[in-house]
Amino acid sequence: MRENNKRNPFRQRSPRGAKASTLLGALFVVAFAATAQAQTSTPQQGLFVLPASFLDSLALVDPRTTRRPVSTTRLSFEWLNLYRKSGDPIALTGSFSGSAFVPVTSSDLLGNKQQTPGLKLKLEAEILDQPVEFSGFYTLPNANESLFTGLSTGTAGGATLRSTAIYTLDPGGDVSNYINSNAISQLYVNHSSQLFGAEANTKSAFGIPGLMVGIRGLYLGEDLSTVAQRFGSTTAIDAVTIQTRNYLLGPQIGFERMFDIGGGIKIGGTAKAGILANLVERERSFISRNQTQTRAQQNYIDGITFAQVFELNPRIEVPLAQGVTLTFGGTFLWLNNVSTAFPHFATVTDLQDVNLRAKDRVFHYGVQAGITIDLDTVAMFSPAPMGKRFLEGRIQEFNGPTPIPVTLYGEINKMVLAWDDGVQRTSRIVDNTSAPSIFGAKIAAELSRGWTTGVNIEAGLNTNRSVAVSQFLPGGEKSFDPDLRYLDWWIRSNRYGKFTVGHTSTATDGVVLTDTSGTNGAASANIGLIGGDLMLRAADALDPSNTSLVDRTSISDFFGGATIDTLRRDVMRYETPEWNGFDFLVAARSQFWDAAVRYRLDLASWQFRASLGYVRDTDAGDRAALGFTRDRREWKGGMSLLHTPTGLFVTTAFVNRQFRGNDSSNQAVFGENKVDEFGNVIPGTHRPDLNFAYLKTGMRRQFNAIGETKFFTELAIAKDGITDLREAGPKVVTSSQLNMLGAGIVQDIDAYNAQLYLGFRHYSFDVEGLRDSTTFGVIASPAPIKDINLVYSGVRIKF
Known part of the structure; x- marks a missing residue:
């Protein structure tokens, strides 16, 4: 485990994004090799094939079950609607000096469950005649926030309620003065979490129908921030932030079966389990807003543990058209031995606390629906590519002694x-400013053999640009203000190069x-x-x-x-x-x-x-x-x-x-x-x-x-x-x-x-x-x- 504790820090931090890419980026690279080898119609053995006598002895094949043909390439798009079950309540407030207090827990913020939408993509193909599957999913962050008021009431001599932030009760806290958090009138709590990942699997591994063997990467991150305001003050404020990041990567094994119940409708699903290495990062900060010069600290630690993952995906497939299938199903995902934010709250001011607390269990469940396209089947029934219908090169020529082509x-x-x-x-x-909407004209004419000259005029349709979107201008600029992109004259020689002057690209x-x-x-x-x-x-x-x-x-x-x-x-x-x-x-x-x-x-x-x-x-x-x-x-x-x-x-x-x-x-x-x-x-x-x-x-x-x-x-x-x-x-x-x-x-x-x-x-x-x-x-x-x-x-x- 690596530890980096600093009080009053000036420090450079290692990039979280670089670590995420190390674990997940490599998996995506492998995933994009899905169809790295050309397919062949000649039946051959796959990469993982066991003797036929051994397969016969397993007696796995049920005459009622059907296997997908492995000679096709399929692409699936599915919409996810996931719920996360909340864990046991974790206290955020306690009693100040034994007085009555208002208890606030994590459950008061999260409730019993949190809901978030997402998207899942899956590609099924073959590599060297071995059926493979690559998939990835992404869910939007799930955010919850609440302002708890009335936590302390009365006067100093006749107090009826005195609530304190729970971290003030930690005997190991390193901040000598908790006065802003000892008796608080209100507590603002914001919590967000996010889950996404990818996986790559071989299908019918070792020649066993339905067996899946692969590798999986997951990211689970949480952010918790609180702001405690001292009773009787508007400037005495303590702010806490806690960030936990779980980067999981490791092998998994699974099983997939689909049963044809008639009319092309199939039911079945997949079950997968894996043991993943979990790189855990935890970063915490405590700041007294009115006293940052004496009370501000940071604590960063990371370490590697091992987590377990189990996923169950029941599914129904309904044919819609030739090569197109509707899919409906569910997702049940269990993660064990991960680190979440709330358990780190009570010790946020303890710089000696290096416990990653990677013992939490997280359960997601929900529904999904989408469409699967058999790319090879669609290609067989697609017409031949049509000629491009965009305007051809020289769409207009000015007639005269010397015709000048205009494009x-x-x-x-x-x-x-x-x-x-x-x-x-x-x-x-x-308007996507990465390649904005434009309109232009190019004029070119040959001067003599090997010499050409011309003019380029181009304008951008400068409205609602994606680069200008902000919280104050959510739709970008509304006015239409064409942007001059090119207005230049050039002359080119096949031997000496090209010279351009005007409003144009630089080198x-x-x-x-x-x-x-x-x-x-x-x-x-x-x-x-x-x-x-x-x-x-x-x-x-x-x-x-x-x-x-x-x-x-x-x-x-x-x-x-x-x-x-x-x-x-x-x-x-x-x-x-x-x-x-x-x-x-x-x-x-x-x-x-x-x-x-x-x-x-x-x-x-x-x-x-x-x-x-x-x-x-x-x-x-x-x-x-x-x-x-x-x-x-x-x-x-x-x-x-x-x-x-x-x-x-x-x-x-x-x-x-x-x-x-x-x-x-x-x-x-x-x-x-x-x-x-x-x-x-x-x-x-x-x-x-x-x-x-x-x-x-x-x-x-x-x-x-x-x-x-x-x-x-x-x-x-x-x-x-x-x-x-x-x-x-x-x-x-x-x-x-x-x-x-x-x-x-x-x-x-x-x-x-x-x-x-x-x-x-x-x-x-x-x-x-x-x-x-x-x-x-x-x-x-x-x-x-x-x-x-x-x-x-x-x-x-x-x-």
């Missing part, structure tokens, strides 16, 4: 974006978007373009509906603004001809220049793309008139590899941004310098480098005549994006990190040059800072932030 093009990318920031849960129809525009997955229209490394303006919520606010919103800090502030990509601007740009897969670019204007190198390699079974660039930006814009300077130096790049026979891909991107200017702003977008606890710039200092890393991996395969299907998972980490600035609640942030974990699916529709997509992203934040200051000094304390969850689905049509 009109564009795309529409609309989606539904839903989010849950721990308090607000809503959805809106927006490094798009280097972080280098990608062979074909999913950038739904989700790219530029993660702030979907929900980036959503503001943070403090997890320890007394009034969650109002004071919890940190309206000066958004998701995108953690990576310096709305985009990590280089913005288009008025520049002169030169691009060399391609040489052995390489081409070089440079662009410049007053107070700005950048350069990049790109590389591409196409082999029989591999596609590889890589880009690397450097940016120097000293253009302070309107802030220059105020006497401020800007000097940002940036290395950025991207790389992507695709194995074409299997469709497996991996994409990475990075950004390192340095700040060397001078600006009085203490916020992320304009800030160049460190600030003190009063929000003032410290002369001669520079804020730390912003470091951003992104990983996307998955599989793209064509299962039917409609087009390719693409599955992906993604991970992003942004470090020190708001460090040494006045952001996220503290007067000055001393350490900061954003973690993002996401996944999704994209379906191409070739006949219409369109894509359908569905994805989700889970954001978590690690922030510490100076909460207040006095003449006696300052202290770094945790600034707990609620997690943010995004779910989005849309359609993109190009023409």
Whole structure:
């Protein structure tokens, strides 16, 4: 077990997202190899086959039972509605000095059960003639909150009730003065939990019908925050936060059988059990809001235990059409030996407490319904792919002495974006800024052999952008304000390269978007373009509906603004001809220049793309008139590899941004310098480098005549994006990190040059800072932030 206890801490924390990806990301990579080998119609033995005589002796085959054919590929979508049974009540309040008190327990907040919706995806296929199954599910966070009032009444001489927070009764508590929590008038309690996971199984393992053997990963996380207010005061407040994280990974075994009862209707289900290694993280904090300089502490520990999981899934399948089946069923999921938040509340101020308390039992149950598509059967009954109906290349030509071809093009990318920031849960129809709706025209003409010139004009339909969605603007901007994206003239020589002047891409525009997955229209490394303006919520606010919103800090502030990509601007740009897969670019204007190198390699079974660039930006814009300077130096790049026979891909991107200017702003977008606890710039200092890393991996395969299907998972980490600035609640942030974990699916529709997509992203934040200051000094304390969850689905049509 590792322990990290600090009182009055200034510390850097290990990323939770990195550990989640270590356990679950590897499982998703394996899952995306579902159809890594081409199927064959020639019957062969699978990977796990026992002698036929041994199978005959088992006598497992019932003439009434039916096995699914293993030569097909099936994709299932199911909606989940899960309930979690509450455990035994855990006390949150006690008696102060033996007086009468109001008992408050965890059951007063949670009740008997909590309900949450979710989504489950499952892919059944073959690898080397062995039937396999890959599945993943995601549930929305389940949040409960309540404000308990009237906990203490009367006067000091004639008290009738005196309630105290239960942690004040812990003899091992290290905080010397609990006065804010000893006799409290009210207690605000907020609790949230979340469950998601994935698994990979071989079916009919060892040739035994129905036997499943595989590996499973699960995540169970809980957040508990309380705010206790002292009786007779409005400023004497103690805030507690507790976070427990369970990352489970291990083997499992199961059994699946379905029985045909006539009319193609089948009943049956699966039962699975496993023993999983459980990496447990626990982080706790205690802060006296009016005394953070003397009473603030943090406690972080982690360790590995072993947990058990058992799942039962009864199911009914009803045929709907050729290759399409409706499914109805239930889910019963038991987790044993996991850590939950409430048992850690009573000892939150005890820095010597290193007990992970990973002995809890959690039970989920509920219903599910969805649809299963037999991709191979649907493909057999699908018509041949139609010709693309989007507008062809040269749709209009101006006649004259020298015809000038004009190409009109564009795309529409609309989606539904839903989010849950721990308090607000809503959805809106927006334009996906990852690949926004645009309209443009390209004009090109040949000057002479090997020489071409032309003009590019493009505008974005700037309305309801996904990047501008926030709690104050839940639907994004309402007004229609077209955005000029391109207005440039260019001349190209096959021998000497291409020169462009005007409002256009710079040399490094798009280097972080280098990608062979074909999913950038739904989700790219530029993660702030979907929900980036959503503001943070403090997890320890007394009034969650109002004071919890940190309206000066958004998701995108953690990576310096709305985009990590280089913005288009008025520049002169030169691009060399391609040489052995390489081409070089440079662009410049007053107070700005950048350069990049790109590389591409196409082999029989591999596609590889890589880009690397450097940016120097000293253009302070309107802030220059105020006497401020800007000097940002940036290395950025991207790389992507695709194995074409299997469709497996991996994409990475990075950004390192340095700040060397001078600006009085203490916020992320304009800030160049460190600030003190009063929000003032410290002369001669520079804020730390912003470091951003992104990983996307998955599989793209064509299962039917409609087009390719693409599955992906993604991970992003942004470090020190708001460090040494006045952001996220503290007067000055001393350490900061954003973690993002996401996944999704994209379906191409070739006949219409369109894509359908569905994805989700889970954001978590690690922030510490100076909460207040006095003449006696300052202290770094945790600034707990609620997690943010995004779910989005849309359609993109190009023409």
